Structures are given as C-alpha cells and as structure tokens.
Amino acid sequence: MTHILVIGSGVAGLTAALDADSRPGVEVTLVTKATLDQSNTWYAQGGVAVVTSADDTVASHVADTLVAGAGLSDDEAVEVLCAEGPEAVQHLIDRGVLFDVHDGQLARGLEAAHSHERILHAGGDATGAAIAAALIARLRDSDVVIRENTMVVDLVVEGGRVTGATLLDGGSIEADAVVLATGGAGQLYPYTTNPAVATGDGLAMALRAGAVASDLEFYQFHPTSLAVPGNPLVSEAVRGEGAVLVDRDGRRFMLDVHPDAELAPRDVVARGIAAQMARQGGEPVRLDATGLGAAFLAERFPTIDATVRAHGMDWGREPIPVTPAAHYFMGGVRTDLWARTSLPGLFAVGEVACNGLHGANRLASNSLLEGAVYGRRVVDAVLDPEVAPLEPFDADWAEPVTTTIDGEGPSLSRADLQQLMWDAAGLTRDARGLEDALAELGRSAVRDATDVKSVEDANLRVVAQAVVQSALARRESRGGHFRTDFPQPDPGRAVHSGVVVTR
C-alpha cells in the first residue's frame, strides 16, 4: 500500500513525487517504464517560459498563451500557469536546476509568439536534460520508492474509484491516489520529435478505465525537425535568434504566408512548410542559420550543433533540410485546475493531462512550466481536502462523444498505424480521410498485451481511434487542427471537446 502512486519520470511526475515526499508521513512510489531519464522532458531544448524580469508581466504571458490557444484556452488554467510559474521555477532552482546566466541575471531568450524575452534555458539548448537530471538526483536522495523499467498496463477501478495499477510483470500496486504523468503520444506518427516511450499509455489506460479525455484532435506538429531518421528537433529558438526558412531556390517563402513569417504560430509555420514541400515534390525546405555564424551556433545551441554535425552538415555555412514532425499533444485526460480527472482517485499532470490551458495550440516552452506548476498543485489536491470539488462539465466543455475500443479484423502494425495517422489525422485532415481511417481502425483488433511493445501498440491503437473520432467531430479549423473541408474557425465551436469509451 502506498499513499500516492506516480506513473512517469518527466518533469510533471518528478515534481509531484518530490513535493509529495516533502509532506510528513506521505509514502510515495514512482514507477517508470524505462530508466528515469527516458522522457520527453529529457529531450526538451528551448527552455521554460516564465516571467522573471521587471519589463515583463504575468498578464503579457497570459495574453500570449491565449492568442496561441486560438480561442480555446481555459482562462483560469492559463492564469494559474503564468501566475504560479515564477514560484515553480524558483522551486526548480532550489532543487538544483542551473539555468543559464548572463551578466549575473537569468539569461532570457525569445521564442515564436512570445511578446517578451522570457525563455529560461540551461546548458544552452539542453534545458530538459538539466531539469530532469537535477530532479532525478533529488529523487534518488529522497524516500520515494523508485521502480524503473516497470511498465504500468492498466488502472484498477473498484466501485468507480481508481485504487491502483497493474504492471506488465504481473504485479500490481495499490494506492490512495494514482497520478498519471505519462507524457505524450508522438509515436502515433511516423515523424516525431518524441522519444520511443511517448506512446500514449496513460491516456489509453484512463480511457479504458472510463475517464473523460478532451481536445484529442489538437496535436502540435513542430515545424522544424532535421530531415533525417529520428527527426531530431531544431528548436524554435534558432528561428528566434534570426534563422530563416527558404525553399530550394533560397527564397524566404514564409513571408508570403504570415506577417510574422518564421515566427508565426507553430501550426501556421508547419503547414507553410508542408505546403512548400508539396510544391517542391516532397523535398524538405531549408533552414538558413548561416547569418548567425558557426561560433554562435555552437555556443548557443550545442546539442543541435552536435546533431547537425553528426549528420555531416555544417549549418554555419549551408542551410539544413527540415520537415515538420509530431511534437506535442494538447489534448489528454480531462482534468480540473487541481489535476483531478473525472474518476475519483485518478489525477493527471503534464502532457498526458488536458486542463484546457493550451487550448487548440500550445505556446512554445509552456509545457515544462506546466509540469512544474501542476506537478505541485496535484499534491495539494491529493492531500488537502479544502481544495474545491471537481466541477461537472460547464459551458466551455462539450458533452463527450463516445468511442469503442476493439475491432474484429487483423491488428495494424505500428508502422501502418503511424502512416494511417500521418495521412488522415496529421497536419491537414478532411472528413473522407478521417472516416476511412476510423473505419480501418474500428476493424482492427487491439493486440494482446504480452510485452512492452505490444502493450504500447494496444495503447496507440486506442488513442488513435479516439484522436480520429475527435478530429472528425470538430468540423472547423482551429490551432493544431486543420480541416481542409472546414478551413475556417467557427465561433460557435469554441468549446473543448470530450471523448469517452463505451463498452
């Protein structure tokens, strides 16, 4: 028996586990399916968006986040993020995270759609690794029971309440509260910046257990991954510093697409690149960072510099090929502002959760902050009975559509599922493609879960169907969801979507 079971070792899970452990008498177990350092968090580059200077304001950070969210962000969830951000970041610093410093002050970078320089970074472009390493060191020094290489398969539900989780090794863990911190699902797509562990497990488990998920149609595709296998990210910050996108003739095509050109919202840049790639027969576009100089690139972006060079390219002298890739899941298990889901005993934080903060599109560098802020809040919600109860769906949250889980045909291979998702539920969608994909997914059986890969495949299959169902239901374009058959936003549809599984 443990008081709190945390599933996942990214910034959200590590923060929740450490905060819970700091409370007297609370027993915490943290389970993670690979080693502690395997997470999206570890690979985060650009940094953490947070107000730390007198020339910036929380109101400005809120306003930028709401603009990026394309009319769908939950105001209160954004306010909490931005207002509690500075304290949460101080908490990271207190736990040993060394953010980069310039002239004795925290160094601050600019990223797309931020109206101030407010992006803290660490190790240049190794921010996520710096945060994770510091928190992992703290965790190893704490009383938290750590179980690495331990795959959670499902949630245990008794009398409508989540009471623990089952493990692939046949065991189970009972808990008063289960905190899902399992991250995103980039592996839904063949091109993704996410590591192999990002297979939507927590979302699939929650759906199977009967929890409500929200906004699953909203996936953010990063505009610029290096066009090589594995799609390593070329951070937005490179464009923030002045690099530009050019077509194969060296022309800056984004100037024709949006007034902010390369620094337009991510979905606009990603679709601009995809359209340009289509015009040039699928050939990747180029990111021209030569104006920044090789020395600056190596110092400011050491990780990207090493990656680019490892692929035999010299980006100080020549533009590099880039392509969009699945990057961040705005949707997830629906939660309130205290990370509570629709199921008693089940909480969700970080990328697996959807409290409405990111709306239809995430503002760059808001997600590490989300883990740091809401990873603390969830502990209050679990341990402090004074926190308000979960509100039922209100006007901004639509009644959920239903989806099923299993089909009777042969199961899809992971590669086939990923290609299906890329083609039908990728950067652009339409009714015909989504309906065909839904039919194919509906026919395909969920594979028996016998090892890590088959558990993941089963989870991807469940999440894929819920994503397609949600994308089909949203007959408009907004943020990360672009329907070629409904290319405009519909003001009447500015509400969060919902999906639940029926049996």
Ligand SMILES: Cc1cc2nc3c(=O)[nH]c(=O)nc-3n(C[C@H](O)[C@H](O)[C@H](O)COP(=O)(O)OP(=O)(O)OC[C@H]3O[C@@H](n4cnc5c(N)ncnc54)[C@H](O)[C@@H]3O)c2cc1C
């Ligand atoms: C390349 C890249 C760059 C990024 N750059 C930035 C950035 O600069 N700024 C920013 O704010 N965001 C950035 N992001 C996004 C950000 O990193 C993530 O949204 C954030 O780290 C998610 O944190 P998390 O704790 O919710 O999940 P993760 O960090 O993904 O952690 C999830 C954990 O859950 C574990 N897990 C999953 N399933 C199971 C299971 N079944 N059983 C047990 N354990 C399980 C995983 O192994 C992992 O430890 C970037 C993402 C990527 C991929």
